[in-house]
Amino acid sequence: MGSTLPEELIASISQQWHCRDLQIRQLITLLCPTLPSPPAIFIHGPQGSGKSSVVRTILEEYGRHAGCGSQPNVSSKDTMRKRKQKGVQGPPGDHSTKALFLSSTIRVAECITARHLLVKIVTSVIAAIQNATWPVFSDGAEKEWLKIIDTVRCEHVSTLPAVLSGILGKTRCEKYVLLLDGVDELREGGQMLLAALARMGEMVPSLCVIFASRFTPRPLFLQVAGVPHIYFPPYSRNEMLAILSRLLPPPVADLPEEIATKLYSLFLATLYDSLVGPAAGTVPFFRSASEKLWPKFVSPIVNQENPPGGEWDFSKLLVKNRALFQQQGEHILVHHIVSETPSSTTNGTSSLTKTTIQLPAFPYLPTLVLTAAFLAAYIPQRLDTVFFSKFTSSKKKRIRRRGRFNLASQLQGQDQDFDDPIQTPTKSSKRSGAQSRVTKSTPASSLSLLGSRKGITNFLTPRPFSLERLLAIYHAIDPNPSLVALPVADAISPEIATLQRLRLLVPASSAAAASGGAIDGGEKWCLNVNITVSSSASVNEGWIVEMARGIGVDIDEYLAID
Numbered sequence: 001m002g003s004t005l006p007e008e009l010i011a012s013i014s015q016q017w018h019c020r021d022l023q024i025r026q027l028i029t030l031l032c033p034t035l036p037s038p039p040a041i042f043i044h045g046p047q048g049s050g051k052s053s054v055v056r057t058i059l060e061e062y063g064r065h066a067g068c069g070s071q072p073n074v075s076s077k078d079t080m081r082k083r084k085q086k087g088v089q090g091p092p093g094d095h096s097t098k099a100l101f102l103s104s105t106i107r108v109a110e111c112i113t114a115r116h117l118l119v120k121i122v123t124s125v126i127a128a129i130q131n132a133t134w135p136v137f138s139d140g141a142e143k144e145w146l147k148i149i150d151t152v153r154c155e156h157v158s159t160l161p162a163v164l165s166g167i168l169g170k171t172r173c174e175k176y177v178l179l180l181d182g183v184d185e186l187r188e189g190g191q192m193l194l195a196a197l198a199r200m201g202e203m204v205p206s207l208c209v210i211f212a213s214r215f216t217p218r219p220l221f222l223q224v225a226g227v228p229h230i231y232f233p234p235y236s237r238n239e240m241l242a243i244l245s246r247l248l249p250p251p252v253a254d255l256p257e258e259i260a261t262k263l264y265s266l267f268l269a270t271l272y273d274s275l276v277g278p279a280a281g282t283v284p285f286f287r288s289a290s291e292k293l294w295p296k297f298v299s300p301i302v303n304q305e306n307p308p309g310g311e312w313d314f315s316k317l318l319v320k321n322r323a324l325f326q327q328q329g330e331h332i333l334v335h336h337i338v339s340e341t342p343s344s345t346t347n348g349t350s351s352l353t354k355t356t357i358q359l360p361a362f363p364y365l366p367t368l369v370l371t372a373a374f375l376a377a378y379i380p381q382r383l384d385t386v387f388f389s390k391f392t393s394s395k396k397k398r399i400r401r402r403g404r405f406n407l408a409s410q411l412q413g414q415d416q417d418f419d420d421p422i423q424t425p426t427k428s429s430k431r432s433g434a435q436s437r438v439t440k441s442t443p444a445s446s447l448s449l450l451g452s453r454k455g456i457t458n459f460l461t462p463r464p465f466s467l468e469r470l471l472a473i474y475h476a477i478d479p480n481p482s483l484v485a486l487p488v489a490d491a492i493s494p495e496i497a498t499l500q501r502l503r504l505l506v507p508a509s510s511a512a513a514a515s516g517g518a519i520d521g522g523e524k525w526c527l528n529v530n531i532t533v534s535s536s537a538s539v540n541e542g543w544i545v546e547m548a549r550g551i552g553v554d555i556d557e558y559l560a561i562d
Contacts, residue, residue, distance in 0.1 A: 039201025
């Protein structure tokens with residue numbers, strides 16, 4: 001296999017990812033550019049097993065190896081004429097033994113809808129072709145390819161094979177590998193969408209789809225027989241110790257290198273047996289724990305403390321720091337330590353001091369998206385032109401509308417007294433009903449349809465809204481618009497995915513999406529602000545209002561809050 005990776009590169013990959021020689025050689029064989037690859041490959045293993053990193057490294061090496069010796073993408077006419085006279089076919093750098101290899105990676109967790117995932121797939125394929133460093137197009141095919149990508153559109157998974165065939169068909173790419181990382185975190189589409197994506201390789205001959213998951217799939221998970229499954233098992237004790245033993249000990253001032261090298265391997269074994277092993281930790285977790293505890297473990301040597309006898313060895317250091325793994329280990333194993341409520345004793349009785357619980361704060365973009373969702377939920381869609389128009393006349397309408405709301409609240413407070421039993425609402429006759437029709441257009445009666453004005457919850461009932469409306473309001477209220485227009489899928493969609501993960505935004509038709517139905521831009525979303533963030537605090541509308549003020553958006557302008 002002259003076109004597979006050289007043994008030197010295979011050895012370098014194995015040294016970079018230790019204890020994964022079997023999986024590396026399996027993937028190198030399955031993804032070889034000159035050999036036919038299966039339409040779909042499924043890799044699975046627990047978090048921190050290195051499955052996605054190993055695949056990305058192999059894809060990068062194959063792409064770099066396929067482009068070695070190739071010329072730039074543009075060739076002159078004189079060069080092409082001379083090559084034809086010599087009987088050489090193809091553009092410069094075209095070797096019969098070298099196949100063009102391209103790849104891209106999609107993080108499924110960043111896609112909030114099935115349509116978003118399809119758009120990311122198409123966009124990644126186009127970007128990989130545009131960023132190729134070797135000749136990708138034949139003579140005259142680049143113009144046709146540019147026309148195709150200008151009109152390309154993928155709304156449903158059924159149109160994805162035709163779109164990818166049109167994009168890859170005009171190129172010299174012989175194999176394209178698409179890595180879908182984290183398919184177990186797919187939000188919408190369910191198993192039917194994954195089964196459809198697994199069939200893409202059968203309809204597009206040059207395509208190979210790799211599915212990466214943290215969980216072991218059940219039989220026929222992709223509803224296709226013969227899909228290769230590669231398992232990345234968790235690292236054993238000996239493997240973890242071998243991986244970290246290859247690294248140098250964390251540097252500690254005034255610690256001799258010989259002593260550090262002698263003690264570090266014993267320290268790693270003790271650390272794994274006491275903390276990492278029982279917690280089923282990963283290699284990054286093990287490395288982080290060793291970097292935090294190693295300086296404290298050797299502190300008696302650095303501080304030149306007198307040893308019990310002779311000199312400091314590992315057993316004496318272990319006895320000296322016997323409480324280190326218990327005290328400091330809790331700070332490593334537990335992500336958030338709940339501190340006890342401080343108590344103050346007065347006249348022999350202890351009284352608990354009340355502490356104010358601070359609600360979480362978001363960065364700029366998630367806060368702006370949440371504010372736009374808040375306004376989309378509480379403002380009727382028919383008033384979008386009045387509230388969010390960029391013209392001056394619309395702003396005047398908004399100010400006049402706020403004035404009417406304030407006047408209506410004052411009239412309602414003067415005319416009605418809910419504590420007076422005389423003015424309790426009673427059943428009215430037909431004549432009084434006719435009179436209510438006459439006064440229906442007054443400010444007080446109009447406000448009565450919206451409810452009390454003591455809070456936003458009583459002011460309006462939150463309603464579902466579409467994604468297009470959310471994005472339109474987002475751009476309308478943005479106090480600091482970006483000068484560079486980024487694609488919506490890369491700028492705002494990850495923030496929406498974050499809010500959905502926090503259950504602040506939830507789809508209105510999750511059942512339809514889970515059954516495999518197509519999710520388009522008209523999908524309805526709901527604002528879910530009444531959620532519990534701790535045992536004694538819950539999120540309400542005022543929290544969003546305060547965060548919006550922090551980024552320069554005043555919700556009072558739009559909802560006229562008293």
